[in-house]
Amino acid sequence: MALDDVTWYVGVRLLLLSLTLRCCKAAESFVSEIEPQKGSLNGGTRITITGNNFARNLFSFGAGNSHLGNKVYLVSSTRNFECTIHPDGCHEKQITCYTPKMPTAEYSVRVYVDGVRIPDEEHCKASRSKCIFKPEAHYTxxxxxxxxxxxxxxxxxxxxxxxxxxxxxxxxxxxxxxxxxxxxxxxxxxxxxx
Known part of the structure; x- marks a missing residue:
């Protein structure tokens, strides 16, 4: 094979690889909304989080696997609380979790998928208020x-x-x-x- 043929062959392979990566890039995880947005001060409110590309594998058993699955945190300006995942209500487009006991405040939902935090800008792009949870006495x-x-x-x-x-x-x-x-x-x- 001549040098020009090798150069052409390598160039075509790189172009095909580049096109493949662009067209077939794995979709990023994002959160669309949470429901309900209000609940009990004493915890136990089941929150449903909708979005896309949440964890496929919910099993995190064994050494080195603790990062697998979904994790949800409710974050205020001064505190954060983990929302306990309900595995039976989870799939690639939905996560369900139960809130812990926490004081009245506005909490932003933050989701981690397989140990990687979904960026803030990918939480409720259309309206940030759709990712806010507020526990209140009226719902307790x-x-x-x-x-x-x-x-x-x-x-x-x-x-x-x-x-x-x-x-x-x-x-x-x-x-x-x-x-x-x-x-x-x-x-x-x-x-x-x-």
Missing amino acids: PTIDYIEPTSGVPGTLVKYRGRIITSLFGSNEVTSTNGQTARFVSLYKCNNQCL
Whole structure:
């Protein structure tokens, strides 16, 4: 092969490689929005994060694999909290997580995919407000009154307070307030049951 042929061959290969990388570049991860944007001060609010190219592998077992999967943080100007991932609600276009107990503030959602932080500019490009979560007292369930305070097994107990759903283990999809959260069970116990 002559030198000109080799030069031409290498040039064509580099051009093809360059075109392949441009047209077939892996899409970047991004966040479109979170839902809901308000929830309980005491945690337990399930947040659904929509976007694209979230982690495909949610298993991070074994040495050297702790970075795999998705991680979500709720970040204010002074604090940050990890949102516990709910693996059954995750795929490449969605992450679900449960908020921890945290004080009232505006928290920006920050997502990491396989140990790499999605850049801030890739969180809710259309409207930054779609990536803000705010816990408030109004969205926090309370128990204000219990009667009787003691009784034998089988005693009917009345509870009064604020419950944020009308779904009590029913077959309905949404509550009367449009939420999908369900009241599944209630436990009463002494101070050791936290």
